[in-house]
Amino acid sequence: MTLPVRVAGLVLSAVFVVFLVQSPPVASYVTSVKEHNSVPAFFQTDEASLIREKVKKEAAKRYIKPIDARIDRVWKAIPGLNGRKVDVEATVEKTIKQKNKNEIAWVYREIPPQKSLDDLGAQPIYRGNEQKKAAAIMVNVAWGTEYLPAMLDILAKEKVKATFFLDGSWLSKHPEEAKKILRAGHEIGNHAYSHPLMSQISRERIIREITRTQKLIQDTLHVQSRWFAPPAGDFSRQVLEAAQEQRMKTVLWTVDTVDWRKSSTPEMMVSRIEKNIGPGHLILTHPTDRTVKALPQIIRTVKRKGIKLGTVGDVLSSKRLDTIE
Structure with a gap:
């Protein structure tokens, strides 16, 4: 040059x-x-892209496959449980918005099973899915009102919603008490009309017992009940099919507190829960003086085992408890 x-x-x-x-x-x-x-923003690596790559790498590890509803040899109809997968874009967006961006704010989407409880047909239900850490208190109401206010107070104090299965003849006499149950946020179930042993009556009467109470629930409380609890847990194939025709599922129980037996004590009732309660269980109770005394400890015993208490509908749904938005 x-x-x-x-x-x-x-x-x-x-x-x-x-x-x-x-x-x-x-x-x-x-x-x-x-x-x-410092280096200006246009020279920095895109923050969202870095987070997105991190989320994608971890997402596969956090995937949970859905569980289909099935018929168990012992427990009969067992509801399914949704799976879950990471919503990548929602997770990135939520993480970007938070102060600490090094900690991923996971957002999941549920994946429904291919087979649901409805797909199993007319089958009895004794419990929810064993993978779901939830349980429900069932209260069968066929007589009296004396102990209901105390039960409602305890449930409110413990922040627990239960399912009250109402006998139709009781509901016809105590509509205001039933409305208080509903206003407190509890679920309403059908307990037939006159408390018969359902397997020992005709098909026509089975249908009449269920539909009469169902209509009364609708007319009085303006809700549609999905669950039918046969009095004394007595049922037959005819009962299951009749309930199914009315778009209802026949629900029994997993753990009986035996509070209907006068010889039962609150201590005995709590002990039964301590020994037998598990994920997906349905707990049978009635509005008695013994139940009122035992109920707070029953609730605390269930919670202490890491099991969330909800309604029968909550426990038997396929919805997960760990899907965070």
């Missing part, structure tokens, strides 16, 4: 540098780098 050309190149380079330094945007950039010793 000749000397004039080299000199010309050096001059041009010098002019270009002077232009850059004196140019307001670039001068501002240079000053910013000098003052803050």
